[in-house]
Amino acid sequence: MIEINADEFNKLKICPNPECCSSGIFFLFSCPDRLTNSPGEFSVYKCKNCGFVFQNPRINLECQETYHPKKIWHSISNIESLLKTNQNNSLKDFFKKQALINHFNYSFAKKNIFYFFLSWPFRRILKTFCFPNFQQGGKLLEIGCSNGYFLKEMQNLGWETKGVEPDQESSFVASNSCGLCVENKKIENCNFKESEFDAIVARMVLAHLYNPFETLQTITSWLKKDGQLIFSIPYFFGVEFKWFKNFCYGLQLPTMISFFSKKMLRDNLKKIGYDQIKFYHHYFDRDIVASANYKYQATGKLFYKLLSENKSVRLLIIRPLSVILGVMGLTSRVSVYATLLKK
Ligand SMILES: [Zn+2]
Structure with a gap:
């Protein structure tokens, strides 16, 4: 394993938000890598001025892949189910299809006012999964596409x-097993054409980047005017972070580097030409359950064991609670939708 280089040399003295650069940054907490149990303690700082929360010092860029839990996120075992996406054989699939038709403009059937209302909850679920509004003949880029399961579905829905x-292994699966056009590169090393895409999707990617605002500008140059930028991020100001603090599952140190506030994102996105910026909070119960499990492992308290292991508690309390918190915009994961109005 490559040694981390989380020493004073790498420690930031000012806020890494290029719009801020304030020296008013302060230590919040430190914690270990709870996801993969790699060695070390990792510190989180916050900027008093803009509210940016960030890992400091940050692990070496070269080390990041060593820590990235690809065995968890880049599951490559289930290729058959991956290739069968978009088969409508259940009630859930039916409502998903109706949501795509009535709320995302997918044109495989006519819109229907009855299904428009009935499929409303599925609209929200698809927003949390970063589904784009359909554009006939549109070209879509997914950044951090893993083994291509989302991209394959987008292709099946009519996107180029x-x-x-x-990750080499995942991109190999996406290219060879799924027949997708996927480059095995870091986003910083990509060189797409100016205004090449109608939609760009980056799910849980931005928080891993060292220079997310610079990368956002680069991504924007690849997007057409009126194009859709859709991404998801952990949201540090959500209730799971407030409740579980450095035990929060969404923290995922050390691979997560940057935690944005909505104001920061809105200001930065507006500055580079975006408008119609909307936030959709996720409502996956996993964030509470997994955070409670970390807390139980550390404290041994039965309350956390109940939250993390009892199926009835999960089904009857945590799941409905997560939905309510998500609808109220209070959870610790969010999808961001923005339209590029100025180029
Ligand atoms: Zn700042």
């Missing part, structure tokens, strides 16, 4: 697709 994936 391209993907980028830094």
Whole structure:
């Protein structure tokens, strides 16, 4: 394993938000890598001025892949189910299809006012999964496409697709087993054409980047005017972070580097030409359950064992609670939708 280089040399003295650069940064907490149990303690700082929360010092860029839990996120075992996406054989699939038709403009059937209302909850679920509004003949890029399961679905739905994936094994699966056009690169090393895409999707990617605002500008140059930028991020100001603090599952140190506030994102996105910026909070119960499990492992308290292991508690309390918190915009994961109005 490559040694981390989380020493004073790498420690930031000012806020890494290029719009801020304030020296008013302060230590919040430190914690270990709870996801993969790699060695070391990793510290999190916050900027008093803009609210940016970031890992400091940050692990070496070269080390990041060593820590990235690809065995968890880049599951490559289930290729058959991956290739069968978009088969409508259950009630859930039916409502998903109706949501795509009535809320995302997918044109495989006519819109229907009855199904418009009935499929409303599925609209929200698809927003959390970063589904784009359909555009006939549109070209879509997914950044960090893993083994291509989302990209394959987008292709099946009528998009012309391209993907980028830094993990060699996953990008190999996406290219060879799924027949997708995927580049095995880091996003910083990509060189797409100016205004090449109608939609760009980056799910849980931005928080891993060292220079997310610079990368956002680069991504924006690849997007057409009126194009859709859709991404998801952990949201540090959500209730799971407030409740579980450095035990929060969404923290995922050390691979997560940057935690944005909505104001920061809105200001930065507006500055580079975006408008119609909307936030959709996720409502996966896993964030509470997994955070409670970390807390139980550390404290041994039965309350956390109940939250993390009892199926009835999960089904009857945590799941409905997560939905309510998500609808109220209070959870610790969020999808961001923005339209590029100025180029
Ligand atoms: Zn700042």
